Structure formats: C-alpha cells, structure tokens
Amino acid sequence: MFKRRFEKVTEIPAPQHEVFAWHTRPGAFERLTPPWDNTKVLEFGGIRDGERVTLRVMAPWPRKWVAEHEDFIAGLQFKDRQVSGPFSEWVHTHRVEPTLDGNALRCVMRDSIELKPPFGPLGSLAYALFIRKQIKKMFDHRHATLVADMVDHQNFTRGRSLTVAITGASGMLGRALSAFLSTGGHQPRPVARRDGLTFDLDAIAGADVLVHLAGEPIAQRWSEDVRSRIHRSRVDRTRLLCEQLSRMPQEARPRVMLSGSAIGYYGNRGDSLLTEDSAAGEGFLADVGREWEAATQTATDIGIRVVNLRTGIVLHPRGGALKKMLPIFKMGLGGRLGRGDQYMSWITLDDHIRAMMHAIFDRKMSGPVNLVAPEPVTNREFTKTLGRVLRRPTVFPAPRFALRRAFGGMADEALLAGQRVEPMRLTGSGFTFRQPHLEQALRELLGRP
Known part of the structure; x- marks a missing residue:
C-alpha cells in the first residue's frame, strides 16, 4: 500500500530558538494535545535520539502507541517514528525553520508526517474518509495553540523566568498550569502535604510565587462529613499555610500568592450582575468563600501580594463539570437543571490558566479577582448551546426534587443556584480572553467546528 503524506506549515511570531526550546520542555505534549482528544501520556523520555514516548490512544479502541525519537538537530528538528501503535508506519518530522526573509523575531513551524494506514485497502478508505480530516483538525489546533502560547509568554513574562510553587498540582488546574509554566521556561514546583493540613515548606522556600489550589471537591453529595472536609481543606488549610509562611525567613518567602476562591462567595443572586465589589451572599458556600479569603490576611500582613481567585465553572472535556455532562448530552438525554x-x-481551562499568569505578572493586581468569561449564560442557554454543538436534542430536564435527592444540599447551592458574574478587574487590567463566547468555546473544546 502507498504511504500517505500530510504537512502543516505555519509562521510563528517568535524567534526560532525560543520555539524549539518550547518543544523540548516538559508540558509541551500536554499543551499540544487537543482538548477533545483522549490521548494520555504514559511515559515521556524526551525528544533526543533514542528517547521514547508512550501514549494511550483511542484508535478506535484504547491501545498503546510507542514512538522513538531520531534525527535530533538542536534548534532545528526532531522526528518520532512509531515502534508500535495504530498505523502500519508513522514518521513525524518536526522542524522549526527560519523565515524566508530572515526575520529573527519570527520562524516557521513545519510538521510533516509520512504514514501507512493499517488494514490494507480498508485502512486506505478510512484515511480518505476521516483519518486525514482528524489529523488536519489536530494539527490546526496544535499550530494555533503554539502561536497563541508564544504570544502569551512574550506578553506575560517579557523574558523573566520564575519558580512557582503549586499546592494541588495534581488536579486539573494544577496540571494545566504546570504545563503552561514549564513550556514558557518557568519552574513549576509541586507542594505536597506533610499531614492532614500543613504543607512542605521546603518546596515553597525560595519560590517567587505560591499558587494555592488544594481543596476538597465540591461536586459530591454533601453529608456533614463532606461539609467539614470542604471547610477544613479550604479555610483551615489556607490559614495554617499562611501562618507557616509568616514563620519563614523573609528572603525565603514568595513575593506573590494566588489563593483559590470561588464565585460561590456571592451566594444565589438571581440575575443581579456581580463584580468583585459585590457583597458576600448567604449559604454554606458563601460562608466558606468569605472565610477562605479572610484566611489569607496573614500573608497580606507580612507583605505578600495576595490574589484571591474567585473561579467560575471551568470548562474542559477531560475534567470538571463539562466532563460529567458530556456522556449524558452525547446520548441525547441532556436537559436543563x-x-x-x-x-x-x-471560563475555559486555557483562559483560567492565562488569567492566573496575568495575575502573577501584573503587580497592581491584588485581592479578589473574578475568573469568569465576560458572557455568563443561564443554565437553559448553556444546555441549548451544548446540544447545538453536539447536534443532540436537550429535552430531558432534571427536576429539582431529583437533584436534591441525588445531591442533597449541594443541589440547592451549586446546581440550582446561580451567579451572574462579571470579570471587572481582569478586563479592566487589560486581560483579553482567547475564548470569550460560549458557543465558540465549546466548539473549540470539543472539536466541533
């Protein structure tokens, strides 16, 4: 059977050496993997000759894909050749080339693939019908992400490299932030807990920034024990962390602390438009939010610039609320709550990470900041939009009594309550969103143009 060839070429608004370095760093594969793709990195040894990457892919059933790197030329190219996987043959050449006009501030990214589909004529037919389209969609996303990330790193960091300590580094936000930081030349440093409440200060000492994301998940049935764990993991743990910081030598303390919070701070406020200046609401989540933010006061008192991240619903198909919704909506059984x-x-996961980077580098930013997109929608609008993107009906509402029976108090405060929140401080400080509109965001996240 004949080999097939695919090529994607894009001019990148960044120097050749910076773009190549981006690809060599931990987190590059995670940044390049499309959000709709269920590929998981099992092992990554690097991109130099002889180093291997092992992936778990859906092709169309779960299987391992092992590739070995070769023909590494520093600053210019590397290749990966399939050792075992879904294709009969696969060779992918990554080249970062100078522009034809020799512009040192720009370069060209060239991805070239030579492949042979499996299963003979049947595989060739599959390639013509849909495999090539999937490859094109994947590389369109990869190149768009590379362009956007290189621009963001130039705008956010301006050549500065930071060490960023992260609690909750294994969660969805922590993993995504670590990948973005490392590809930009920063040093993410996970912070482990020593016991139930305190953290390993050795991992924090000397860091420029501390990002505190650890906390018990909200999306579960609220028993008294769960309520206690939610409160303890946010309020008590944050207060103890800040007390630990106060006992550190001043030269070892981080200069900046981003501390998790949530828009549950505002309580159930109907259609009132809420900004960071709005008062706290009522209810369990509002009480937790108010105490959670107050617990960072000790860090502020010792001179650390603290930003409280009032986070909305973070959208990504591999985690959070959207991951839970998708199976039901894909079966055509979704509906309003x-x-x-x-x-x-x-807010999309990428914009949440970018907003955190903005908060790190904007020295004027402190106190509460709403991490939400500029266009909040009702649950009815969200449901219709997701159904439209997936091309599925959304005619099966979830009644209030069923939600309360399944989730207890969490239903009333998280599923049936709402906040119409505006990112006033983000937009007022010059931050721009990659994905400000819901339908655009869902189509990009789900690969449904």
Missing part, C-alpha cells in the same frame, strides 16, 4: 434560569458564569 430545574427551571434553567440560574446563571452559569464559566
């Missing part, structure tokens, strides 16, 4: 008039203030 209750009446559907409660507001959902959302």
Whole structure:
C-alpha cells in the first residue's frame, strides 16, 4: 500500500530558538494535545535520539502507541517514528525553520508526517474518509495553540523566568498550569502535604510565587462529613499555610500568592450582575468563600501580594463539570437543571490558566479577582448551546426534587443556584480572553467546528 503524506506549515511570531526550546520542555505534549482528544501520556523520555514516548490512544479502541525519537538537530528538528501503535508506519518530522526573509523575531513551524494506514485497502478508505480530516483538525489546533502560547509568554513574562510553587498540582488546574509554566521556561514546583493540613515548606522556600489550589471537591453529595472536609481543606488549610509562611525567613518567602476562591462567595443572586465589589451572599458556600479569603490576611500582613481567585465553572472535556455532562448530552438525554434560569458564569481551562499568569505578572493586581468569561449564560442557554454543538436534542430536564435527592444540599447551592458574574478587574487590567463566547468555546473544546 502507498504511504500517505500530510504537512502543516505555519509562521510563528517568535524567534526560532525560543520555539524549539518550547518543544523540548516538559508540558509541551500536554499543551499540544487537543482538548477533545483522549490521548494520555504514559511515559515521556524526551525528544533526543533514542528517547521514547508512550501514549494511550483511542484508535478506535484504547491501545498503546510507542514512538522513538531520531534525527535530533538542536534548534532545528526532531522526528518520532512509531515502534508500535495504530498505523502500519508513522514518521513525524518536526522542524522549526527560519523565515524566508530572515526575520529573527519570527520562524516557521513545519510538521510533516509520512504514514501507512493499517488494514490494507480498508485502512486506505478510512484515511480518505476521516483519518486525514482528524489529523488536519489536530494539527490546526496544535499550530494555533503554539502561536497563541508564544504570544502569551512574550506578553506575560517579557523574558523573566520564575519558580512557582503549586499546592494541588495534581488536579486539573494544577496540571494545566504546570504545563503552561514549564513550556514558557518557568519552574513549576509541586507542594505536597506533610499531614492532614500543613504543607512542605521546603518546596515553597525560595519560590517567587505560591499558587494555592488544594481543596476538597465540591461536586459530591454533601453529608456533614463532606461539609467539614470542604471547610477544613479550604479555610483551615489556607490559614495554617499562611501562618507557616509568616514563620519563614523573609528572603525565603514568595513575593506573590494566588489563593483559590470561588464565585460561590456571592451566594444565589438571581440575575443581579456581580463584580468583585459585590457583597458576600448567604449559604454554606458563601460562608466558606468569605472565610477562605479572610484566611489569607496573614500573608497580606507580612507583605505578600495576595490574589484571591474567585473561579467560575471551568470548562474542559477531560475534567470538571463539562466532563460529567458530556456522556449524558452525547446520548441525547441532556436537559436543563430545574427551571434553567440560574446563571452559569464559566471560563475555559486555557483562559483560567492565562488569567492566573496575568495575575502573577501584573503587580497592581491584588485581592479578589473574578475568573469568569465576560458572557455568563443561564443554565437553559448553556444546555441549548451544548446540544447545538453536539447536534443532540436537550429535552430531558432534571427536576429539582431529583437533584436534591441525588445531591442533597449541594443541589440547592451549586446546581440550582446561580451567579451572574462579571470579570471587572481582569478586563479592566487589560486581560483579553482567547475564548470569550460560549458557543465558540465549546466548539473549540470539543472539536466541533
């Protein structure tokens, strides 16, 4: 059977050596993997000759894909050749080339693939019908991400490299932040817990920034024990962490602390437009949010610039609320929650990470900051939009009584309550969103143009 060839070429607004270095760093594969792709990195040895990467892919069933790197030329190219996997043959050449006009501030990314589909004529037919389209969609995403990331790193960091200590580094936000930081030349440093509440200060000492993301998940049925764990993991743990920081030598303390919070701080406020200046609401989540932010006061008192990240619903198909919704909606069984008039203030995972980077580098930013997109929608609007993107009906609402029976108090405060939140301080400080519109965001996240 004949080999097939695919090539994607894009001019990148960054110097050749910086773009090549981006590819050599931990987190590059995670940044390049499309959000709709269920590929998982099992082992990554590097991109130099003889080093291997092992992936778990859906092709179309779960299987391992092992590739070995070869023909490494520093600053210019590397190749990966399939050792075992879904294709009969696969060779992918990554080249970062100078522009034709010799512009040192720009370069050309060239991805070239030679492959032979499996299963003979049947594989060739599959390639013509859909495999090539999937490869094109994947590389369109990869190149768009590379362009956007290189621009962001130039705008955010301006050549500065930071060490960033992260609690909750194994969670969805922590993993994504670590990948973005490392590809930009920064040093993410995970912070482990020593016991139930305190953290390993050795991992924090000397860091420029501390990002505190650890906390018990909200999306579960709320028993009294779960409520206690939610409160303890946020309020008590944050207060003890800040007390630990106060006992560190001043020269070892981070200069900046981003501390998790949530828009649950505002309580259930109907269609009132809420900004960072709005008062706290009522209820368990509002009480936790208020105490959670107050627990960082000790860090502020010792001169650390603290930003409280009032996070909305973070959208990504491999985690959080959207991951839980997708199986039901893909079966055509999705629908609004209750009446559907409660507001959902959302933000994509990429924009959340970018907003954190903005908060790290904007020295004027402190206190509460709403991490939400500029266009909140009602649950009814969200449901219709997700159904439209997936091309599925959304005619099966989840009644209030069923949600309360399944989730207890969490249903009333998280599923049936809403906050219409505006990112006033983000946009007022010059931050721009990659994905400000819900339908655009869902189509990009789910690969449904």
